[in-house]
Amino acid sequence: MKQIQQTRVPMDGxxxxxxxxxQARPNVVAAYPITPQTKIMEYFSEYxxxxxxxxxxxAVESEHSAMSACIGAAAAGGRTMTGTAGPGLAFMWELLYIxxxxxxxxxxxxxxxxxxxxxxxxxxxxxxxxxxxAGWIQIFSENPQQVYDNTIQAVRIAEDPSVxxxxxxxxxxxxxxxxxxxxxxxxEGTATSFxxxxxxxxxxxxxxxxxxxxxxxxxxxxxxxxxxxAEALRRSKRTIFHVIKKFQEISGRRQxxxxxxxxxxxxxxxxxxxxxxGTARAFARHVEKQNGSKIGVxxxxxxxxxxxxxxxxxxxxxxxxxxxxxSESFGAYGAPLFTEVRSALYGQKDALKVLDYVYGLGxxxxxxxxxxxxxxDLREVAKTGVVKSEVNYLGVRE
Amino acid sequence: MNEKEKLMGWRSxxxxxxxxxxxxxxxxxxxxxxxxxxxLTENKCVHCMLCWLYCxxxxxxxxxxxxxxxxxxxxxxxxxxxxxxxxxxxxxxxEELETT
Numbered sequence: 001m002k003q004i005q006q007t008r009v010p011m012d013g014x015x016x017x018x019x020x021x022x023q024a025r026p027n028v029v030a031a032y033p034i035t036p037q038t039k040i041m042e043y044f045s046e047y048x049x050x051x052x053x054x055x056x057x058x059a060v061e062s063e064h065s066a067m068s069a070c071i072g073a074a075a076a077g078g079r080t081m082t083g084t085a086g087p088g089l090a091f092m093w094e095l096l097y098i099x100x101x102x103x104x105x106x107x108x109x110x111x112x113x114x115x116x117x118x119x120x121x122x123x124x125x126x127x128x129x130x131x132x133x134a135g136w137i138q139i140f141s142e143n144p145q146q147v148y149d150n151t152i153q154a155v156r157i158a159e160d161p162s163v164x165x166x167x168x169x170x171x172x173x174x175x176x177x178x179x180x181x182x183x184x185x186x187x188e189g190t191a192t193s194f195x196x197x198x199x200x201x202x203x204x205x206x207x208x209x210x211x212x213x214x215x216x217x218x219x220x221x222x223x224x225x226x227x228x229x230a231e232a233l234r235r236s237k238r239t240i241f242h243v244i245k246k247f248q249e250i251s252g253r254r255q256x257x258x259x260x261x262x263x264x265x266x267x268x269x270x271x272x273x274x275x276x277x278g279t280a281r282a283f284a285r286h287v288e289k290q291n292g293s294k295i296g297v298x299x300x301x302x303x304x305x306x307x308x309x310x311x312x313x314x315x316x317x318x319x320x321x322x323x324x325x326x327s328e329s330f331g332a333y334g335a336p337l338f339t340e341v342r343s344a345l346y347g348q349k350d351a352l353k354v355l356d357y358v359y360g361l362g363x364x365x366x367x368x369x370x371x372x373x374x375x376x377d378l379r380e381v382a383k384t385g386v387v388k389s390e391v392n393y394l395g396v397r398e
Numbered sequence: 399m400n401e402k403e404k405l406m407g408w409r410s411x412x413x414x415x416x417x418x419x420x421x422x423x424x425x426x427x428x429x430x431x432x433x434x435x436x437x438l439t440e441n442k443c444v445h446c447m448l449c450w451l452y453c454x455x456x457x458x459x460x461x462x463x464x465x466x467x468x469x470x471x472x473x474x475x476x477x478x479x480x481x482x483x484x485x486x487x488x489x490x491x492x493e494e495l496e497t498t
Contacts, residue, residue, distance in 0.1 A: 103414030164413060202416055212417035224408035225415045231408070 004252050005190060011183040013176035016144040017083065017109045017169070018043035020151035022053045023191035024107070027078030027198065030058035030069035034088040035121045036173040037111035041083050063088040067095035067106075074104035075213045077203030079155070081106065085173055086113030089127040093134070099166045100135030101229055102214055103201075105158030106166040107151065108136075112274065112326075113173040114362045122363020123173040125273060125327040128303075129336045135229055137167040137236055138304035140273045144181045146301070147171045149253060152186070153243045155195040160243075163236045164201065172275040174363065190250050237305050258310040259299040262288070268378040269296035269315060271341055272324040273303065276359075276366050280324070283368035287375065295375065300337070308344040315345065319382040320353045322374045324394075326360045334391045353381050359394040370395055428455070432475035434490040436468055442487035449479035449488060 011019065017040045021029070029048075031041045048057045056073075060066045063084050074080040084092065089110055099106050114124040128138060139154060141147040147169065154167040171177055186194070202211045217225060240257065248254040261281050263269070270280045277299030284295040298314050300307065315321055323342075325335030332339060338356035345352055357374055360366050373394065381387050412418050445465050450458040457473035459466040468479075480488040 101415060201413070202418075210420040211412075212420055212422060213414075215415065215417045215422070217415060221411075224406070224411055227408040228411055228413070232413075 004250065005187040006184040006251065007187070008182050008184050010180045011144050011148070011185075012039075012178050012180050013111070013141070013144045013147045013171040014039035014178065015043055016148040016183050017151055017171070018047065019185060020148045020191075021081050021107075021109070022047045023186070023188065024079065024081070024152065024155045024195045025053055025192060026055050026081040026107075028056045028058065028070070028073035028080045029082055030060050030066045030073065030080075031082045032060055032063045032066045032084070032088065034063070034085050034113075036113060036123075036177045037083045037085040037088070037109060039177065040109050040111065044083075063091040064095065067092040067099060070106050070108075071095060071099050071102065071104060072204070074099070074106050075102065075204045077198070077200040077205055079159070079198040080104070081108065083109035083111070085111040086121070086127045087116055089131060090115055093131070096131050096134035096136060096166075098214070100233075101225065103164040103229070103232070104166060105155075105164055107154045107158055108166065108168045109147075109151065110168045110170045111173040111177045112170050120362040121173070123175050123326070124361045124363065125170075125325075125336075126361075128168065128170050129327040129329065131168070132304060132336065135165065135233060136304065137163075137165055137233070137240075137302070139167060139169050139302050140300065141169060141171045141176065142275050142278050142299060142301075143176060144171075144179070145183045145253075146255060147176065148183055148185060149247065149251065149255060150301075152191055152194060153247050156243050156246070157236065157239055159196075159199055160236075160239045161199065161201075163232065163239045165232055165236060170274065175275045184251070184253070186251060194247070194250055233305050237302075237307070240302055255301055256310075257300075257302040257307045258314055259301060260314045261297040261299070262294050263296040263298075263314060264294070266294040266296040267319040267382055268375070269298060269318055269321045270324060270371065270374065271298045271300065271311075271315075271321060271337065273300055273326065273337060276324055276326065279366050279368055280371060283371040283375075286368060295378075306340050306344070311341055311344045312348060315341075315352060316348070317350060318352055320355065320378045322355045322357055322378055324360075324366075324374075325356055325358045328358055328361065338391070351385075353385075353387050355381065355387065355389075356391045357394040358392070361396075364395055366395065427471045429457075429469075429471045429473050432473065432493045434475040434477060435470065435473060435493050436475070436477070436479050436488050437491050438465070438467060439487045439489070442485045444485055444487075446484060448482050448484065452478050452482045454478065
């Protein structure tokens, strides 16, 4: 096997994102600062100002403008990237739909942050959950290494001719963006050739064969365009698999769509997104050391397209599963991840009980021992077959 | 849009709602939506070009130094030109109703 050239450096999630962006060599980055993503764009703009990457950096007046400018740049035929968080992502809302409907392969770093009000700058997943219907591929990163790996892969996934959809790469605000960890980075040549040259589709700058971008659709065509878009997002899973494999070849690292830890012979499991999956694994290891019982931990890395098959297959044969939700979906029965996991499991033969735990809103911490309550609930459900409370709140003062 | 295009299913459409036939701004006659249309009184016009500047539909026809008339294929009859004309050289008349 070819020798893999990598260097191990200390990086926080913001540095890892900016570094990966630099290696991907975007033509245009249009961004607006917002805590806790600001550092990503600050590091990146340093690269631009030092001449380490040849990118047109547009410091725009808002996130709405940032995504608008990205859409224009991508339609003009350039590799386009940006970054945001929380209310910034919310401010781009109408444009998220436009970017994906226009099939523009924009890659965006999202430092997961809560939505106001009250104003809170800390981590929760409300921002990306609010955008889950917008047609973007959504990939969650547990740590700076994954931020780096996911960003490099995201460029290739987005620009694949059979995909051509924008990708948002998530990382927990502050928890991952501001924590230093060792990150193995690829050498320049490898990273740049993996992301490759931007494959243009139609371009606004093509005056020989001009086309119209973003025209009006009357009711006689809109539905067909949406159907086409829905299919593209579903089918993108194939490309994601392919890119996982290709990335493993150049890096030696393979990150699954759903990472399954300890599933070999367990009856109980925890499902989570982002850094809390790591917390859950630490807890599971501690429990196993204590009394030998195994708890599975499923970390969903690719949330859109939702990995129905992988979730069903991971949770097959279990008795009870706790879904950790770092966001609320007001008025729904259960929070986002719970509703999607439960929906995936509907109709399966095993009577798997699924419990929801809303936690960590506004950056409320989750440490391994907080999961003790979750474990005792799961044990009781497995023993009695009765779920006393399906939707729960973990760590909130009554 | 011709009949063949009307039957296109989602599999055949170009990606992203892109319209491969450029120039539809010219070929689609938005003037058919009008209920009123502008008429020019030539001897009152001082060729200030304000009507051309203000027209939201690029439907005032000009050449260097001269206002020529209106592009009735695309004029939607908003009346801004009549409103803005400093010499009241433009007035709006009711569009004849089509009886098809």
